[in-house]
Amino acid sequence: MEPLTTSEALEKPAIRIESHLGEAEERSLAEDVLDGLTRPFKELPPKHFYDSRGAELFDRICELPEYYPTRAERTILTQSADEIARLTAAVELVELGSGTAAKTRVLLDALHTAGTLRRYVPVDVTESMVRACARELTGEYPGLEVHGVIGDFERHLDRVPPATGPRIVAFLGGTIGNFPPGSRRRVLREIAHLLGPGDHLLMGTDLVKDPNVLEAAYDDAQGVTAEFNRNVLRVLNRELDADFDPDDFEHVALFDREHEWIEMRLRSRREHTTLVRELDLCVHFDAGEELRTEISAKFTPERLEGDLATAGLSLVRWLTDPDGLFALTLSRRAELS
């Protein structure tokens, strides 16, 4: 398919944004807090880190010397983008958890150069990110249409617009690792259903490695990751009228060798009780008690291929960086191949 000409681009609105968040999202935060903070081992899902401050902090994390995943994934993309463009001939790129789409440009460049790129569909819970990246990308790629979906990829995949031709669904940054094994397979199965016969999933996953390297990546010397971790408490204060003092909590990052995942936790420095007014909920913390805020699973090639197979996906390419730190996989729906 030919890229849009400038006159076509002027006639067609290049940006369309749909938001599926709002009251329902507030409900989901409230449900997650009610469920997670009343368990014997307290826990919150990581998607609530990402208000606009959380998204900015994550961007700073990506630049940190200890945080190798972003650099490694970018290296793989740079090495392989032309091959991916050739193999997929994609006219559109759907990106789940798109953030600032910083690395995505490498892929967009390759598809643009190949002359196939027409549409980019970023899907993210952070509204400001989706809007900013739609503005920037339509400026950077003449003729590109952006159909932004402000939503939760666990609940709103049915709002992703129908494909207009062969597409890549990209799920970068190792975000799939934030799900424990059971829900990871469910999410992967749901994502697989976005794929038609000519479509591919391009997914970034972090690999198992020296625990010291892993732990340093989630506990940097400048304390940016600690601030990102505590940001979830600020989100609860603002959205649910809670009265957490983020300084009451210390950042903890540890590699769980049995499950092969990093856990980020917030450890209460003192015994105290917090009130979450919107939920009429008192939450008691013992001194030293920990609240789990994120898991980030690290993969072996075997485990990843097993997860893909369980989701009905078959591997087309396994791509890694020269140091073998991170992997990008290109896969397709097995039954459609």
Ligand SMILES: C[S@@+](CC[C@H](N)C(=O)[O-])C[C@H]1O[C@@H](n2cnc3c(N)ncnc32)[C@H](O)[C@@H]1O
């Ligand atoms: C680890 S960051 C990765 C960002 C970017 N893809 C990258 O590779 O640098 C996770 C991104 O996913 C978004 N996100 C997390 N959970 C989400 C969910 N359930 N639905 C939609 N977006 C989500 C966050 O807002 C954030 O932009």
